[in-house]
Structure formats: C-alpha cells, structure tokens
Amino acid sequence: MPQIKNKITDIFFDLDHTLWDFDKNSALTFDIIFKKNNVDLDLERFSEIYKPINLKYWKLYRDEKVSKSKLRYGRLKETFDALKIKVEDRVINQLSIDYINYLTEYNYVFEGTIEILEYLKPKYKLHIITNGFKEVQQTKLEKSNIAHYFSTVTSSEAVGVKKPNPKVFNHALKIANITKENGIMIGDNYEADILGALNIGLDAICYNYHNVILEKEIKEIKHLLDLKKYL
Structure with missing residues (x-):
C-alpha cells in the first residue's frame, strides 16, 4: 500500500460525494x-x-x-x-x-463520516475544498452538523476558478497557512480532486466508492473509515 508522508498536519476534504451524500x-x-x-x-x-x-x-x-x-x-x-x-x-x-x-x-452524510472526523480532528486540522455553489455549501456543512470540524472552507466559486485548477489548491493552502508538504487531499473525483492535488505536489487519497480503475500508485479507499490505514 502506498505510504503517506509523516509530515501531514492538515487534511483537505471534498464535500459532495465524499462526506455529504x-x-x-x-x-x-x-x-x-x-x-x-x-x-x-x-x-x-x-x-x-x-x-x-x-x-x-x-x-x-x-x-x-x-x-x-x-x-x-x-x-x-x-x-x-x-x-x-x-x-x-x-x-x-x-x-x-x-x-x-x-x-x-436533506443532509445525509456517508456512513463513517462522523466517526472518521472524530478520529482525525484531534490529530490534524481539517479543511474543505469544494467546487459546489458557495451559497449552499456552508448550509450543507451546518445542517449536516459537521461544520465545526473544519478550520477553513475554500469554495472554488469564491476563488474564481474550479478544481483541478492549481489556484484553488494554492488558495486553500494559503488560508490554512501551510505548505503543500504538510497537507493531503481526500476526494472522490479523480480529475478534480486527485490529479488537481497531485499536480501541485499535494498528496492525495481517492475515496473510490465509484469503483473506477486507478493507477496502482494512487492511494485509494472504498470506505471513509479506511482512512485510518493511512492517517
């Protein structure tokens, strides 16, 4: 299994299709x-x-x-x-x-969402990077009772470009006040989340519940609780 760097201090999550069902x-x-x-x-x-x-x-x-x-x-x-x-x-x-x-x-989250956030929160700073419309993303976080887990929320709409554009990830790193070496991205979309992060040198884990075929070097999980194997 591909390993992650032990310098990770901050975790960036996609929202739709990753935490929010x-x-x-x-x-x-x-x-x-x-x-x-x-x-x-x-x-x-x-x-x-x-x-x-x-x-x-x-x-x-x-x-x-x-x-x-x-x-x-x-x-x-x-x-x-x-x-x-x-x-x-x-x-x-x-x-x-x-x-x-x-x-x-309606604000159902994926099975394991609360448990994994509870597990990660004491160890890392958690953040959201989303391509979703800014007027509804914060409401989703609040109504699904997970907003309090996250230190920052980066909406691509607010940045002016969308994932996988490097500007979105660089903006998220800037407001989190960390370097790419200290962060990791978790999302379901291979192009937007995984390649977008990897292309700027930000590590990434694919939440591959879609069961798409990925290159063997790509880190992947099939259930959110599998993040415990990496983090």
Missing part, C-alpha cells in the same frame, strides 16, 4: 420539487438518466465551458429530452431554482 440528498430533493411543480415521472428512471448528464455538465462547468445558470438548466432539459417528457422552459427554470432552494432540506 449528494446522490441520496439530491434524489430526495427532486421528489419534493417535482411534486411541488406537478411534474409526474418515475423518479428512479429520472435519476438513472440524470446522474451521467449531471456529471457531464459539472465537467463542462469545471472546464469553464458552461455557466452556473446553463448547468442548472441544461442538465434538467437534457434529462427530460432523453426521457421524451415535455416540460416547459418556464417549469424547468423554476425547477432549477427550487432544486437549489430545497437541496439542503
């Missing part, structure tokens, strides 16, 4: 807003089509190829089109607004 919370949110807007569909089928489309739009957003508003509208429009369901633009726009407004009504 985005897929579960998102599905529950869609259930609310579809009922509110009288959109009748099979939620399971919708989620199946929506998830890869949403990931595609987030990659476009990271690459500065779509705006926030285009992401919010486009991922819904493309999903409805794929399902051959006619939904008026007016309703799609309202759904995109309601989705953000209701998203933090």
Whole structure:
C-alpha cells in the first residue's frame, strides 16, 4: 500500500460525494420539487438518466465551458429530452431554482463520516475544498452538523476558478497557512480532486466508492473509515 508522508498536519476534504451524500440528498430533493411543480415521472428512471448528464455538465462547468445558470438548466432539459417528457422552459427554470432552494432540506452524510472526523480532528486540522455553489455549501456543512470540524472552507466559486485548477489548491493552502508538504487531499473525483492535488505536489487519497480503475500508485479507499490505514 502506498505510504503517506509523516509530515501531514492538515487534511483537505471534498464535500459532495465524499462526506455529504449528494446522490441520496439530491434524489430526495427532486421528489419534493417535482411534486411541488406537478411534474409526474418515475423518479428512479429520472435519476438513472440524470446522474451521467449531471456529471457531464459539472465537467463542462469545471472546464469553464458552461455557466452556473446553463448547468442548472441544461442538465434538467437534457434529462427530460432523453426521457421524451415535455416540460416547459418556464417549469424547468423554476425547477432549477427550487432544486437549489430545497437541496439542503436533506443532509445525509456517508456512513463513517462522523466517526472518521472524530478520529482525525484531534490529530490534524481539517479543511474543505469544494467546487459546489458557495451559497449552499456552508448550509450543507451546518445542517449536516459537521461544520465545526473544519478550520477553513475554500469554495472554488469564491476563488474564481474550479478544481483541478492549481489556484484553488494554492488558495486553500494559503488560508490554512501551510505548505503543500504538510497537507493531503481526500476526494472522490479523480480529475478534480486527485490529479488537481497531485499536480501541485499535494498528496492525495481517492475515496473510490465509484469503483473506477486507478493507477496502482494512487492511494485509494472504498470506505471513509479506511482512512485510518493511512492517517
């Protein structure tokens, strides 16, 4: 198993899909807003089509190829089109607004989140680096009762660029007041979190619950509590 440096003092976590159970919370949110807007569909089928489309739009957003508003509208429009369901633009726009407004009504975190944060907190300073929209990320942290574990929160939106851009990681290191040699990044997205960190010399561990094939030199875990093997 690849080892980590013993100089680690600070740990940087991604939020969505790493600590905060985005897929579960998102599905529950869609259930609310579809009922509110009288959109009748099979939620399971919708989620199946929506998830890869949403990931595609987030990659476009990271690459500065779509705006926030285009992401919010486009991922819904493309999903409805794929399902051959006619939904008026007016309703799609309202759904995109309601989705953000209701998203933090549910705040499930992954199994092991509280236990691993309790384990790490006495030994390290903990931080968040997120590509999520700044207006909802702090609310997610607070409503899921994990905000108090973290010394700093870096929102890529506030920095002006998104992970994997080096500026995001360098900003996070700066406000944490440490050098890259003393930090490590933990996240689920290979491109944004892992390569983004490694490219500036920041160590990284992939929370690989997606079960993607990684190069053997990449540190990975399948459950958050497996971090105890490294840290």
